[in-house]
Amino acid sequence: xxxxxxxxEAQAPAAWLADLGEARLDHEPESVRAMRARGLExxxxxxxxxxxxxxxxxxxxxxxxxxxxxxxxxxIDTAAAGRALAxxxxxxxxxxxxxxxxxxxxxxxxxxxxxxxxxxxxxxxRPADWEAFGAELGRRAxxxxxxxxxxxxxxxxxxxxxxxxxxxxVETPVHLIFWSSAHAQPTATFPRVLVRAGENAxxxxxxxxxxxxxxxxxxxxxxxxxxxxxxxxxxxKLQHESLDAFHLALFHVEAGRGANVSSQTFSLxxxxxxHDVQAVLGGEGAEVTLNGLYLVRGRQLADFHMRVDHARxxxxxxxxFKGVLDERARGVFNGRxxxxxxxxxxxxxxxxxxxLLSAEALVNANPQLEIFADDVRCTHGSTVGQLDDQAIFxxxxxxxxxxxxxxxLTYAFAAxxxxxxxxxxxxxxxxxxxxxxIPHGEVVREAV
Amino acid sequence: MLLEIRNLHASVDDNEIxxxxxxxxxxxxxxxxxxxxxxGKSTLAQVLAGRDEYDVSAGEVLFxxxxxxxxxxxxxAREGVFLAFQYPVEIPGVSNTYFLRAALxxxxxxxxxxxxxxxxFLKLVREKVKLVGLDESLLQRPVNxxxxxxxxxxxxxFHMAVLEPRLCVLDETDSGLDIDALRIVxxxxxxxxxxxxxxxxxxxxxRLLDYIVPDFVHVLLDGRIVRSGGKELALxxxxxxxxxxxxxxxxxxxx
Numbered sequence: 001x002x003x004x005x006x007x008x009e010a011q012a013p014a015a016w017l018a019d020l021g022e023a024r025l026d027h028e029p030e031s032v033r034a035m036r037a038r039g040l041e042x043x044x045x046x047x048x049x050x051x052x053x054x055x056x057x058x059x060x061x062x063x064x065x066x067x068x069x070x071x072x073x074x075x076i077d078t079a080a081a082g083r084a085l086a087x088x089x090x091x092x093x094x095x096x097x098x099x100x101x102x103x104x105x106x107x108x109x110x111x112x113x114x115x116x117x118x119x120x121x122x123x124x125x126r127p128a129d130w131e132a133f134g135a136e137l138g139r140r141a142x143x144x145x146x147x148x149x150x151x152x153x154x155x156x157x158x159x160x161x162x163x164x165x166x167x168x169x170v171e172t173p174v175h176l177i178f179w180s181s182a183h184a185q186p187t188a189t190f191p192r193v194l195v196r197a198g199e200n201a202x203x204x205x206x207x208x209x210x211x212x213x214x215x216x217x218x219x220x221x222x223x224x225x226x227x228x229x230x231x232x233x234x235x236x237k238l239q240h241e242s243l244d245a246f247h248l249a250l251f252h253v254e255a256g257r258g259a260n261v262s263s264q265t266f267s268l269x270x271x272x273x274x275h276d277v278q279a280v281l282g283g284e285g286a287e288v289t290l291n292g293l294y295l296v297r298g299r300q301l302a303d304f305h306m307r308v309d310h311a312r313x314x315x316x317x318x319x320x321f322k323g324v325l326d327e328r329a330r331g332v333f334n335g336r337x338x339x340x341x342x343x344x345x346x347x348x349x350x351x352x353x354x355x356l357l358s359a360e361a362l363v364n365a366n367p368q369l370e371i372f373a374d375d376v377r378c379t380h381g382s383t384v385g386q387l388d389d390q391a392i393f394x395x396x397x398x399x400x401x402x403x404x405x406x407x408x409l410t411y412a413f414a415a416x417x418x419x420x421x422x423x424x425x426x427x428x429x430x431x432x433x434x435x436x437x438i439p440h441g442e443v444v445r446e447a448v
Numbered sequence: 449m450l451l452e453i454r455n456l457h458a459s460v461d462d463n464e465i466x467x468x469x470x471x472x473x474x475x476x477x478x479x480x481x482x483x484x485x486x487x488g489k490s491t492l493a494q495v496l497a498g499r500d501e502y503d504v505s506a507g508e509v510l511f512x513x514x515x516x517x518x519x520x521x522x523x524x525a526r527e528g529v530f531l532a533f534q535y536p537v538e539i540p541g542v543s544n545t546y547f548l549r550a551a552l553x554x555x556x557x558x559x560x561x562x563x564x565x566x567x568x569f570l571k572l573v574r575e576k577v578k579l580v581g582l583d584e585s586l587l588q589r590p591v592n593x594x595x596x597x598x599x600x601x602x603x604x605x606f607h608m609a610v611l612e613p614r615l616c617v618l619d620e621t622d623s624g625l626d627i628d629a630l631r632i633v634x635x636x637x638x639x640x641x642x643x644x645x646x647x648x649x650x651x652x653x654x655r656l657l658d659y660i661v662p663d664f665v666h667v668l669l670d671g672r673i674v675r676s677g678g679k680e681l682a683l684x685x686x687x688x689x690x691x692x693x694x695x696x697x698x699x700x701x702x703x
Binding site: 007147324388390391393394395396398399401402404405407409411412413415443 | 498499500520521522524525526530531533536537539540542547548550551552554555558590607611644692
């Protein structure tokens with residue numbers, strides 16, 4: 001950059017960072033402190049992402065850089081928070097609740113977690129706990145190329161470490177709720193999650209990011225999920241934050257030999273929701289399914305940046321992402337699949353389908369295949385379109401009104417992903433949201 | 449009169465396809481409309497159902513004395529007009545029963561009847577599905593998705609049986625059917641024949657009319673009905689071919 005041509009975004013984020021102060025947890029070891037320092041250093045040196053960067057072409061985060069965020073005030077009204085987040089709860093789950101970034105045991109499920117599960121709050125972790133997971137935390141998340149993961153690594157204040165014991169078959173899903181309250185000032189939180197599934201463990205994890213209806217918040221979660229050999233993990237992430245929120249997340253998943261991870265992301269809220277997803281198929285026979293659904297309107301933006309690394313032979317990845325966009329909303333799907341030279345017999349399939357309900361909505365879809373092995377099967381497909389006129393006419397010719405026909409087809413398009421949700425109370429919650437979201441959803445409700 | 453078409457002119461993309469069609473259908477009657485490819489048969493069917501790609505530049509269509517062309521497609525359906533599509537549309541994600549229940553309830557609501565709940569609807573559907581020999585597993589599948597050609601056509605007749613329209617327009621329902629499927633479809637149609645209900649059966653070939661015996665046969669050529677007669681007209685066409693009438697029409701035009 002030439003001298004004197006310092007743009008607003010390029011300002012060293014020092015002042016911006018100073019508002020948030022430092023973060024240091026009781027008992028956190030020197031290695032974690034060093035990791036924080038590396039994250040902050042990296043973020044400071046590169047600054048906020050700019051639209052001239054390839055990875056941020058369609059997602060302008062200047063509004064984040066312009067806003068001064070503070071840490072949420074300490075000390076919450078537990079009763080009020082409990083009422084506010086009642087709708088976020090899921091029946092028959094073990095719930096671990098964070099309000100404004102901090103673990104609140106009183107609002108979490110009482111008693112010990114289900115057998116085979118250990119849950120730790122990072123803020124409450126003792127030296128022995130850090131001993132057990134300190135080296136794992138942040139080991140995989142890429143802070144070099146993911147600026148907000150770097151930032152979050154420097155600034156996280158709390159989060160959860162979930163361990164599924166080898167061989168454990170855990171029927172009860174573990175549900176992490178990250179609730180953002182409305183505050184007079186914009187606030188920022190950096191939820192941190194590490195999920196470790198031991199060999200042959202079978203378990204389900206749900207992450208819900210919810211918040212008050214209005215209120216500017218910055219939420220930068222970093223979730224690392226490691227599935228050891230033969231583990232089968234069902235993971236869900238629901239982002240349903242305030243329409244003024246910025247949600248800038250990294251999800252890193254690593255599947256070992258014969259492990260099977262299925263992850264579904266539902267992105268419904270936020271002004272800007274950016275989901276960086278990094279999947280590493282690191283053991284032979286590993287299988288990863290990544291599905292997503294985003295519903296956006298107004299001037300919302302949802303951005304999925306996927307990177308799937310096939311690092312070993314006989315690995316399988318399936319990606320199916322669907323978006324429904326109304327009004328002036330925008331969607332971004334960037335799907336990179338990287339097949340390493342030794343990853344023969346890779347089977348990778350990627351599909352991105354987008355439904356535009358208005359002429360002003362816009363989607364940028366960009367598949368990127370990087371294949372360095374010769375015996376592989378990689379397919380990708382991407383569609384952006386409107387509701388099918390023929391289908392609408394067909395429905396109308398049977399007596400279904402125009403609006404109902406449009407609703408029905410929109411519902412069907414999105415419900416396809418919702419119905420893949422195996423956690424029933426979550427599926428119902430999503431169906432309710434979908435029916436409330438789609439124009440004239442009530443007519444669909446009558447029909448179902 | 450249930451359906452009265454007077455001097456109907458219709459075009460698509462400024463290309464006039466129907467050049468003045470007249471047709472009168474009374475309750476209880478079965479009319480066959482025959483014609484070669486490109487004669488305007490499907491255009492007529494689509495115009496009756498309300499496809500908005502077709503512009504009606506002249507003429508009128510009365511259904512039960514009311515202006516049909518003024519009505520939205522769904523209104524026509526609720527009033528009792530049914531089109532069995534030549535190419536039934538696949539609708540991924542919408543189950544056949546779910547769709548049909550929404551349709552039936554829209555129709556019943558319009559007629560001032562109570563809506564069906566899930567259980568009574570299922571009972572009705574089970575009864576009607578037997579009529580067309582449709583595999584019950586297809587009820588839970590998305591509408592027409594992955595159905596064979598014959599299953600799609602039977603599904604159309606099944607929808608018709610459930611919705612109980614007053615005017616059924618069958619657009620080349622016989623195309624792509626083998627003789628067994630044709631018989632099943634025809635049997636389904638025949639059981640739906642009643643003094644209150646009329647059929648307009650559009651077909652290229654006479655063979656469907658062996659099974660659905662029409663009261664009247666009309667020949668559509670180049671956007672006009674050039675001849676009308678009884679069921680024997682279909683047999684005459686079968687033996688002489690459309691060229692016979694095409695020559696006649698050309699001779700008339702010269703005269």
